[in-house]
Amino acid sequence: MIRVEDLVKRYKKAESNAVDGISFQVKAGEFFVLLGPNGAGKTTTISILTTTLSPTSGGATIDGSDIVREASAVRRKVGIIFQRPSLDQNLTAEENVRFHAVLYGIYPYAPTYGLMSRGYRAKVEELAKLLGILRDIHKPIKTFSGGMRRKLEIMRSLLHDPKVLFLDEPTAGLDVPTRRTLWEHLSEVRRTSGTTIFLTTHYLEEAEEADRICIIDKGRVVSFGTPDDIKRDLVEDYVLVDAADRSALVGELARLGYTTSGGAPFKLHLDGHTVHAVLRSIDTPLNVVKTHTPTLEDAYLEIVSRSHD
Amino acid sequence: MIEASAILAIAHRDFIKLLRDRARIVTSFAFPLIFIGILGSSLQSGFGERAGTNLLVFVFTGVLGMTIWQSTAQGIISLIADREEDFSQEIFVSPINRYSIILGKILGESLVALPQALGIIAFGFILQIPIGPDQLARMALALVVIALFGGAFGVIVLANLGSQRAAQQIFPFIFLPQYFLAGLFNPIANLPLPLDILSKISPMRYAVDLMRDAYYSTTAERVQLFDAGTNLAIIGAMFVVFMVVGTFLFVRAERNR
Numbered sequence: 001m002i003r004v005e006d007l008v009k010r011y012k013k014a015e016s017n018a019v020d021g022i023s024f025q026v027k028a029g030e031f032f033v034l035l036g037p038n039g040a041g042k043t044t045t046i047s048i049l050t051t052t053l054s055p056t057s058g059g060a061t062i063d064g065s066d067i068v069r070e071a072s073a074v075r076r077k078v079g080i081i082f083q084r085p086s087l088d089q090n091l092t093a094e095e096n097v098r099f100h101a102v103l104y105g106i107y108p109y110a111p112t113y114g115l116m117s118r119g120y121r122a123k124v125e126e127l128a129k130l131l132g133i134l135r136d137i138h139k140p141i142k143t144f145s146g147g148m149r150r151k152l153e154i155m156r157s158l159l160h161d162p163k164v165l166f167l168d169e170p171t172a173g174l175d176v177p178t179r180r181t182l183w184e185h186l187s188e189v190r191r192t193s194g195t196t197i198f199l200t201t202h203y204l205e206e207a208e209e210a211d212r213i214c215i216i217d218k219g220r221v222v223s224f225g226t227p228d229d230i231k232r233d234l235v236e237d238y239v240l241v242d243a244a245d246r247s248a249l250v251g252e253l254a255r256l257g258y259t260t261s262g263g264a265p266f267k268l269h270l271d272g273h274t275v276h277a278v279l280r281s282i283d284t285p286l287n288v289v290k291t292h293t294p295t296l297e298d299a300y301l302e303i304v305s306r307s308h309d
Numbered sequence: 310m311i312e313a314s315a316i317l318a319i320a321h322r323d324f325i326k327l328l329r330d331r332a333r334i335v336t337s338f339a340f341p342l343i344f345i346g347i348l349g350s351s352l353q354s355g356f357g358e359r360a361g362t363n364l365l366v367f368v369f370t371g372v373l374g375m376t377i378w379q380s381t382a383q384g385i386i387s388l389i390a391d392r393e394e395d396f397s398q399e400i401f402v403s404p405i406n407r408y409s410i411i412l413g414k415i416l417g418e419s420l421v422a423l424p425q426a427l428g429i430i431a432f433g434f435i436l437q438i439p440i441g442p443d444q445l446a447r448m449a450l451a452l453v454v455i456a457l458f459g460g461a462f463g464v465i466v467l468a469n470l471g472s473q474r475a476a477q478q479i480f481p482f483i484f485l486p487q488y489f490l491a492g493l494f495n496p497i498a499n500l501p502l503p504l505d506i507l508s509k510i511s512p513m514r515y516a517v518d519l520m521r522d523a524y525y526s527t528t529a530e531r532v533q534l535f536d537a538g539t540n541l542a543i544i545g546a547m548f549v550v551f552m553v554v555g556t557f558l559f560v561r562a563e564r565n566r
Contacts, residue, residue, distance in 0.1 A: 050402050052563070075404040086399040090326045102318040103403035105311035109318045 001164060001196050002026035002049065006058035009044050009219075018044045020219035021058065026198060026212075028163075031190060033210040034200045037304050041219040042200035043083060046168045049198070050080050063163050076104070079157035079195075083168040085149050087141045094124055094137045097156050104160040113138070127155050147178035151185055158189065164196045165189075171206065204297045215303055222303050231296050239275055240265040242288035249284045256281055265290070315405040316413035323384065323417025327424070334424070341376045341429050345369050345436070348494060366438055366524070367532055371493040373429050374520030377422045377452055378459035378513055379484055384418030385411075385463025388559075389473050407560045411552070415460030422456045440524075447523040454544060455516040461548045462512050464555030468562060487513035498534065512551075515544050 002025065009019040019041040026032040034042050047053035049060055051071040059066065065073040087096050094113055098120070102109045107120040128137040131151050133144075141149065150170060157165060167186075171179040183206070190197055199206065207213050208227055215223040215230070223230050242265035243249040253260055253268065258278070260266045265288045270278065275291050327333060349368030357364035391397035400410055430448070433440060440448075466483060470476050489495055490507050491514040500508055508514055519540040522533040535543075 052398065052401055072404050072406075075402055078402075080398075080402050082398050088322065088399075090329055091322065095322075095325070099318055099322060100399065100403075103315050103400065103405055105314070105404070108310070109314035109321070111317075111321055 001028040001030070002032075002060065002062050002198065004045075004049070004058075004060040007045065007048065007055055007060060008057045009041075009048060009053065010056045017056070017219050019048070019055075022214075022216060022219070022221050023058075024214050024221065024224060026164075026196060029194050029196055030211045031197045031209065032199070033207040033213045034198070034216060035202070035204070035207045035213055035300070036200075036216040037202055040202075040217045042202075042216065043168055044219075045216070046080075046166050046198070046200055050078055050166055051075055076160070077163045079160065079162035079165045081150070081153050081157055081165070081167040081170045083170075083172060085146075085153060087149055087153060089140070089142050092138050092140055093128075093133060093144065093152055096141060096152070097124055097127065097159070100156045101159055106160055123159070131155060145178075146174055147182055150174065150178075150182055154182075154186065154189060158193060158195070161193075162195060164198055167197065167199045169200055169202070171201070171203065204300050208296065215300065217304050227296060231299060236292070237270045238292050239268045239270065239278060240288060240290040240292065241268050241282070241286050242266065243284045243286050245284060249282075249286075252282060252284050312406055312409045315403070316409050316416060319400070319410060319413025320417035320420060323414065324420045327421045337380065337425050338428050338432075341372050341425070342432055344372045344493075345429070345432060350436070352494065362530065362532075365436065367521075368494055369429075369433050369436070369438055370521045370524045371491070371517050373426065373433075373448070374451070374455055374517040375488065375491065375493055375513060376429060377426050377455045378462070378516040380422040380425055381415065381418040381456045381459035382463035382466065382484075383480075384421055385414055385460050386467050386470070386476050387418075388414060388467055389470060389476055401563065408552075408556055411464055411556045411559070415457060415464070418460055418463070419453070419456035422459070423452065426452050441527070444524055444527060447526070448520065451519045451523040454541065455519060458512070458516055458544050458548055461551035461555065464559065465551040466555075468555045468558035484513075487511045490514060491517045492534075493517060512547055515540050515547070519544065 004025070005023050007019055007022050008017055010017045022041075022045065034045060036042050044053065048055050049062065049067060051067055051074050054068065059068060061067065062074050063077050065077065067074050088099070091099065098107075098113070098116060101107045101120060101123075107117050110116045113121065113124075124137065125134070128134045131148065133148065133152075136143070141152075144152070154165075154167075154170075170186075171182055174182065186197070187209075189195070199210070201207060210227060212224070212226055213230055214221055223233065225233065241249070246264055249266070250260075253266065259269045259271065261269070268278065279286075279289065345365070345368055349365040349372070352368060353363060353365040357367075388397060391400070430440070430445075466476075466479075470479065486507075490497065490504070490511040492508075497504075497508050497514070515535075518534050519537065522535070522537045522540060525531060525533050526537070
């Protein structure tokens with residue numbers, strides 16, 4: 001569905017690339033997460049893929065359409081939820097929806113709600129019911145809560161049945177309960193529409209549900225795969241050990257064939273052994289034993305800090 | 310059909326915004342009324358009567374043309390504000406043609422300028438400026454042309470500006486000199502050569518002159534510099550250049566950041 005090849009973006013007057021040669025693919029119907037810390041190049045990537053920004057080099061296709069040469073076709077195929085809300089504060093919820101529907105050629109324009117086609121009004125009613133805003137649909141967007149605005153944006157972006165829905169940090173700035181309800185709403189959308197979801201986030205917990213994750217930092221891909229792949233590849237299980245008689249310990253560990261790294265305390269890689277079995281096999285009296293079984297979050301932080309070193 | 314619908318929707322949005330912004334409606338009348346009411350009236354009482362010409366009418370026609378032209382131009386430049394408020398993203402990721410976006414915006418800002426024109430003309434009646442029905446009809450047609458022309462000028466300015474702040478800083482340099490080069494309050498028939506050249510390349514001059522021609526062509530007085538045909542030809546040429554070059558540069562600048 002999405003094919004990105006060697007994509008590079010350098011902003012004018014910038015000294016380094018915001019996106020530095022990234023490549024990845026997203027399958028149809030997949031829930032794909034582009035994960036990375038602030039400034040990693042996530043928004044730049046999404047802006048290029050949604051044709052609002054030109055790449056410096058490299059390219060991408062969405063459902064077979066080239067993002068540069070066939071920008072208009074790409075725009076028809078994608079829906080976007082921007083990092084910052086793009087609803088017009090001066091308009092009502094319905095007017096915002098109408099504006100979108102007309103811009104995408106779904107319904108012809110009419111100056112008032114009453115004059116819009118019956119199909120449109122039925123759609124708006126259905127949408128308002130779904131969001132529980134039937135009474136407020138003709139009220140200015142200013143009166144809506146942040147979470148409700150986000151939900152309205154998601155519903156609006158799905159009006160033209162996009163093949164890919166891009167969400168650029170959609171939960172940034174929302175409180176925890178709102179994030180959760182928005183998340184449930186998005187899962188429901190996925191279940192019912194089967195749309196490919198491309199999400200950028202710096203919240204790891206939002207990536208755990210993904211089919212595949214691409215972690216980028218400083219414009220480069222640092223890890224790619226399913227959440228389990230990433231855990232397996234990046235999460236290192238080890239025990240830190242130390243002893244009063246360090247030379248005896250080092251000698252014994254070498255004799256036992258364990259791989260260690262770093263100075264004292266020594267990082268003893270488990271390599272598939274259990275902590276219990278490893279400790280039982282060591283005779284030298286230990287005065288430090290620390291087990292390390294990191295979570296996906298630890299792995300992510302480690303990847304990011306590594307790429308900053 | 311889709312494009313036409315989208316143009317109307319974009320235009321409609323601008324008009325709705327105006328109707329819901331009462332402060333903007335009030336302030337949009339302030340400057341023209343000060344210019345006409347205070348400057349026009351005082352020029353007339355100070356010099357006009359002695360010179361045997363009606364300077365109040367001269368200022369009125371000039372300010373009417375200028376206000377509509379400048380209002381649409383500034384309205385177009387508000388696309389920058391849309392960008393900073395992130396609303397333009399919604400427009401720019403939609404599949405409609407970039408020229409349709411600009412055209413819709415120009416149409417919308419022209420709609421926004423017209424109530425302003427009605428207010429100024431009503432003020433003219435209060436000041437007892439004689440306006441006959443045929444003059445009024447001609448002025449109405451001129452207003453439409455001037456509004457669209459102002460919009461096109463806005464596009465070329467917009468294409469060369471990076472931010473709302475830059476726009477606000479540059480406004481006095483873009484509009485203020487043209488007040489004098491277009492002869493809003495002052496005669497420009499016999500300018501020294503350098504000023505004459507600057508005047509002739511000032512787009513506002515042709516908007517103002519078109520409005521004056523619409524008013525004065527049926528009177529004995531002749532203050533307009535060109536006839537309507539010449540003004541329309543120059544405005545038409547400038548409109549096409551501003552639109553094509555401006556939209557191209559604007560869209561390129563939007564994507565090549």
